[in-house]
Amino acid sequence: MNPKQEQLGPNHRFLAAVGASTMAPFWVAGAIVLLLPRALVGLKERGWPAREVLRQAYSAGNRSVLLVAVTLASVGMILVYHGGLQAQRVLGDMSPVGPAFIQILLREFGPTIVGLMVAARVGGGIAAEIGSMVVTEQIDALRMNAADPIRFLVTPRLIAVFLTTMALTVFGCAVAVASGAVTANVLFGVPHQSFLNLSMTEPGDLITGLIKAAAYGVYVPLAASWAGLSAGIGSEGVGRATTSGVVVGSLGIIVLSSVIGAVTFAFGL
Amino acid sequence: MSIEFKSLCKSFDGSRVLEDVSLAVEPGEVLFVIGTSGTGKSVLMRHVIGLHRPDSGEVWVHGQRVDLLSERELFEIRKRCGFVFQHPALLDFLSLEENVAMPLRRRFGLGRKDATERAVSWLSQVGITKDARSLPSEVGPGIRKRASIARVVALGPEYIVYDEPTTGLDLVNARRIDNLIRRLATETKVTTVVVSHDLRSIFGIADRVAFLYLGRLHALGSPEELRESNDPILSQFLRGRAEGPMVL
Numbered sequence: 029m030n031p032k033q034e035q036l037g038p039n040h041r042f043l044a045a046v047g048a049s050t051m052a053p054f055w056v057a058g059a060i061v062l063l064l065p066r067a068l069v070g071l072k073e074r075g076w077p078a079r080e081v082l083r084q085a086y087s088a089g090n091r092s093v094l095l096v097a098v099t100l101a102s103v104g105m106i107l108v109y110h111g112g113l114q115a116q117r118v119l120g121d122m123s124p125v126g127p128a129f130i131q132i133l134l135r136e137f138g139p140t141i142v143g144l145m146v147a148a149r150v151g152g153g154i155a156a157e158i159g160s161m162v163v164t165e166q167i168d169a170l171r172m173n174a175a176d177p178i179r180f181l182v183t184p185r186l187i188a189v190f191l192t193t194m195a196l197t198v199f200g201c202a203v204a205v206a207s208g209a210v211t212a213n214v215l216f217g218v219p220h221q222s223f224l225n226l227s228m229t230e231p232g233d234l235i236t237g238l239i240k241a242a243a244y245g246v247y248v249p250l251a252a253s254w255a256g257l258s259a260g261i262g263s264e265g266v267g268r269a270t271t272s273g274v275v276v277g278s279l280g281i282i283v284l285s286s287v288i289g290a291v292t293f294a295f296g297l
Numbered sequence: 298m299s300i301e302f303k304s305l306c307k308s309f310d311g312s313r314v315l316e317d318v319s320l321a322v323e324p325g326e327v328l329f330v331i332g333t334s335g336t337g338k339s340v341l342m343r344h345v346i347g348l349h350r351p352d353s354g355e356v357w358v359h360g361q362r363v364d365l366l367s368e369r370e371l372f373e374i375r376k377r378c379g380f381v382f383q384h385p386a387l388l389d390f391l392s393l394e395e396n397v398a399m400p401l402r403r404r405f406g407l408g409r410k411d412a413t414e415r416a417v418s419w420l421s422q423v424g425i426t427k428d429a430r431s432l433p434s435e436v437g438p439g440i441r442k443r444a445s446i447a448r449v450v451a452l453g454p455e456y457i458v459y460d461e462p463t464t465g466l467d468l469v470n471a472r473r474i475d476n477l478i479r480r481l482a483t484e485t486k487v488t489t490v491v492v493s494h495d496l497r498s499i500f501g502i503a504d505r506v507a508f509l510y511l512g513r514l515h516a517l518g519s520p521e522e523l524r525e526s527n528d529p530i531l532s533q534f535l536r537g538r539a540e541g542p543m544v545l
């Protein structure tokens with residue numbers, strides 16, 4: 029409680045607390061957005077840590093590739109199974125199952141589910157890593173040498189996670205399509221040629237999906253870095269930073285997904 | 298010109314850590330700051346280089362009020378004032394050698410080869426030779442701590458704050474660090490503040506000792522004066538007795 033709040037009566041104090049927690053998401057969002065220009069400035073400077081970007085991209089990809097494969101394979105299976113049942117019952121025609129599935133996968137589920145996996149696995153890892161650097165005074169040591177912690181730590185992670193998220197989205201969609209095709213073939217006897225059909229997919233779907241993947245690829249590392257940089261003291265501080273990295277990362281993806289969905293819809297994509 | 302705290306107060310989330318601390322470090326002396334865990338020694342020291350700002354009071358370093366400086370302006374102070382953190386605070390993706398060399402390159406614009414040469418020589422002064430190429434995670438905490446000392450002293454600062462430099466070191470290496478601290482202070486007139494729990498260091502190399510208790514400066518004097526003082530709290534602390542008037 030700050031001194032100003034102490035002067036308020038109990039009712040006002042309650043309101044102030046509610047007000048503060050209502051505003052909190054906006055402060056957090058603002059802080060995360062403000063990291064972006066500071067991380068991008070890091071790109072211009074000399075002695076750019078290419079080795080660190082590669083290391084980060086490798087570890088981010090390595091950490092999530094299995095998770096993405098398993099999740100997207102089961103998403104493909106489940107969606108096609110339920111879609112197939114509906115088509116069988118309502119339409120009696122199985123030919124739209126593949127095209128409809130592919131359309132919604134590329135536009136919505138593929139990027140968003142991959143984004144959520146990256147937020148949990150990679151975002152959590154980044155928040156923990158940077159959080160423990162805060163707690164063990166490594167960030168302070170950087171500041172002592174006038175080395176900007178954002179440029180040193182956030183910039184390489186931003187680039188690495190951006191590239192990894194794009195690649196994982198492509199990979200995840202491929203896995204989901206493959207598992208969907210197999211499911212449709214085994215359960216409903218749909219031939220692969222009729223399943224793998226892009227007739228319902230328009231360029232707008234692909235563009236929307238790509239915009240989402242790109243937005244998550246930028247957002248997740250920034251949110252996780254913010255969480256890590258705001259770590260408190262002690263190992264408890266690292267734990268809290270990790271949790272908040274995952275929570276803020278995943279929530280942000282859900283919000284971004286709706287916002288981008290609405291905006292692309294408004295633009296007729 | 299030196300380091301001075303004037304009536305410094307600092308709280309975190311409403312709980313008071315430092316209360317009205319006034320303390321001046323004499324140029325060229327080795328001042329030890331002692332006190333139980335959690336009395337705010339590290340917090341006090343971090344004010345010197347602007348990593349914390351006081352709630353009230355002033356912090357002066359090299360004739361400047363550092364609590365008013367911006368992050369950019371602080372860099373001039375941070376160039377003059379080295380800080381050995383309580384955690385070794387080495388960057389874990391660089392080897393010990395690179396950890397020492399990196400600030401040298403940034404600060405003096407040295408080439409990779411020159412910086413590495415100097416880094417190797419400073420590492421050997423803190424007793425690290427065969428591990429210089431290892432990553433921090435591959436060596437023990439004592440070696441990490443000594444490497445972090447090398448990283449700071451290599452830059453040749455005019456002021457150095459050491460936060461528990463010998464904690465966790467074996468006796469031989471602890472004395473080696475003491476000698477280094479004393480030598481830098483005597484030969485190159487480095488103004489030195491050492492936070493320590495190590496009684497051998499205190500009575501070995503301190504010019505003066507400040508005793509912090511419950512966030513306040515409780516006693517200040519030469520090691521002999523403190524040893525002979527009959528303040529009950531101070532003598533309980535220095536003798537390390539479990540029974541006594543101290544509130545923990």
Ligand SMILES: Nc1ncnc2c1ncn2[C@@H]1O[C@H](COP(=O)(O)OP(=O)(O)OP(=O)(O)O)[C@@H](O)[C@H]1O
Binds near residue numbers: 332333335336
């Ligand atoms: N960044 C921070 N945020 C909140 N509280 C803090 C912060 N840094 C320190 N504290 C609190 O301030 C108090 C003093 O901490 P400090 O680290 O200065 O103790 P210390 O005297 O250095 O102890 P030790 O000998 O264990 O290192 C502790 O209670 C600690 O929890």
Ligand SMILES: [Mg+2]
Binds near residue numbers: 460
């Ligand atoms: Mg401390």
